[in-house]
Amino acid sequence: MSTMQETDFDRRLNGKAPVELSVRDLRVAYSTLRGPFHAIDGVTFDVKPGSVLGLVGESGCGKSTVVKALMRLLPEDAEVTGEVLLDRRNLLTLSQADLRDVRWNKLALVTQSAMNSLDPVLCIGDQIVESIRAHEKVSRDVAWKRAETLFDLVGLPAARLREYPHQFSGGMRQRAVIAMALSLNAGLLLADEPTTALDPIMQDQIMARLRRVEEMLNRSMILVTHDIGLVAENCDTVAVMYAGKVVETGPVEEVLVTPEHPYTIGLYNAFPRILGETEERPPLISIAGGLPNLLKPPKGCRFRDRCPFATEICGHEEPPLAETAPGRRAACHHAGRAAEFRTLATRPETWTAAAGGSQ
Numbered sequence: 001m002s003t004m005q006e007t008d009f010d011r012r013l014n015g016k017a018p019v020e021l022s023v024r025d026l027r028v029a030y031s032t033l034r035g036p037f038h039a040i041d042g043v044t045f046d047v048k049p050g051s052v053l054g055l056v057g058e059s060g061c062g063k064s065t066v067v068k069a070l071m072r073l074l075p076e077d078a079e080v081t082g083e084v085l086l087d088r089r090n091l092l093t094l095s096q097a098d099l100r101d102v103r104w105n106k107l108a109l110v111t112q113s114a115m116n117s118l119d120p121v122l123c124i125g126d127q128i129v130e131s132i133r134a135h136e137k138v139s140r141d142v143a144w145k146r147a148e149t150l151f152d153l154v155g156l157p158a159a160r161l162r163e164y165p166h167q168f169s170g171g172m173r174q175r176a177v178i179a180m181a182l183s184l185n186a187g188l189l190l191a192d193e194p195t196t197a198l199d200p201i202m203q204d205q206i207m208a209r210l211r212r213v214e215e216m217l218n219r220s221m222i223l224v225t226h227d228i229g230l231v232a233e234n235c236d237t238v239a240v241m242y243a244g245k246v247v248e249t250g251p252v253e254e255v256l257v258t259p260e261h262p263y264t265i266g267l268y269n270a271f272p273r274i275l276g277e278t279e280e281r282p283p284l285i286s287i288a289g290g291l292p293n294l295l296k297p298p299k300g301c302r303f304r305d306r307c308p309f310a311t312e313i314c315g316h317e318e319p320p321l322a323e324t325a326p327g328r329r330a331a332c333h334h335a336g337r338a339a340e341f342r343t344l345a346t347r348p349e350t351w352t353a354a355a356g357g358s359q
């Protein structure tokens with residue numbers, strides 16, 4: 001019996017179909033003493049089976065709220081509308097019983113704080129075994145064998161399953177958490193800033209490992225991060241968020257090379273990157289100003305106060321997330337002038353003038 005279950009897991013590990021996710025017009029308003037706070041305001045994106053989507057944007061733009069909405073982990077008084085279609089079933093309308101099933105079978109979450117939530121008094125192997133057995137009727141031996149396979153996948157020696165969290169470094173703990181997240185073989189992994197707390201070398205190693213596992217097991221993944229470099233290295237497509245909206249989306253190699261939304265252009269300028277041999281290092285330019293107050297979302301384009309290219313229309317008409325080329329969308333009235341903007345945006349004075357103008 002146990003051998004059969006083991007074989008079954010191995011088969012599933014290798015053969016389970018990746019899931020497809022379609023988020024349509026997702027809106028989340030947190031209930032606050034000062035009224036509804038519109039943290040997410042009409043977000044639409046897709047994750048194709050087996051691909052990695054990067055959800056990128058500065059702190060507070062609503063990335064974690066999207067993840068919590070997908071996992072249905074938002075506070076009860078938050079108002080949530082729209083559709084989250086996981087293999088065409090809307091997660092937002094599932095019963096608690098169906099949701100429990102979906103959460104473990106189709107969705108798994110890794111957060112930056114997860115590595116601190118390991119139980120200090122249980123060895124890591126027992127924690128993985130418990131997590132597996134809480135959701136599947138398998139023997140301890142079978143679950144332990146699976147934990148060994150998973151440790152191997154994330155690059156940890158199986159012998160260390162018997163150790164306790166305090167015996168692991170931060171990077172090893174995060175790998176253990178990833179192994180645990182993979183233990184039920186979910187088709188979509190939600191990785192919310194999975195490496196932010198680690199040093200850059202460890203960060204690279206873990207992302208490379210995660211990406212390899214994801215490719216090997218043919219999983220879909222959403223990588224949530226404020227770091228555009230991580231997106232460049234690890235994602236197939238990207239959705240750039242600003243103030244509760246997706247402002248640009250498309251294949252990573254296109255969006256990051258020829259960004260069309262001024263916010264994406266600015267974000268790209270603000271991050272150091274590895275240059276080609278003949279390339280000169282451009283200055284790093286930060287985008288002055290901050291996010292608008294979403295208790296009273298502004299009319300028009302939400303980026304306009306920080307945008308060096310804003311014109312009159314941006315102040316009163318909200319730009320739709322419109323197709324600009326096959327597979328690419330940008331929410332900017334002036335997306336057609338993006339090539340000109342990209343040139344101007346490499347000059348620090350372009351952004352200084354915008355900051356001055358918005359004050």
Ligand SMILES: Nc1ncnc2c1ncn2[C@@H]1O[C@H](COP(=O)(O)OP(=O)(O)OP(=O)(O)O)[C@@H](O)[C@H]1O
Pocket residue numbers: 030031032037039057058059060061062063064065066075226
């Ligand atoms: N429970 C809540 N009640 C009210 N407002 C909230 C609540 N949770 C988050 N927010 C607000 O919603 C906005 C989006 O927060 P969210 O955590 O989703 O952003 P984020 O892009 O993930 O940021 P970070 O990278 O800092 O986690 C923020 O302005 C935040 O203050």
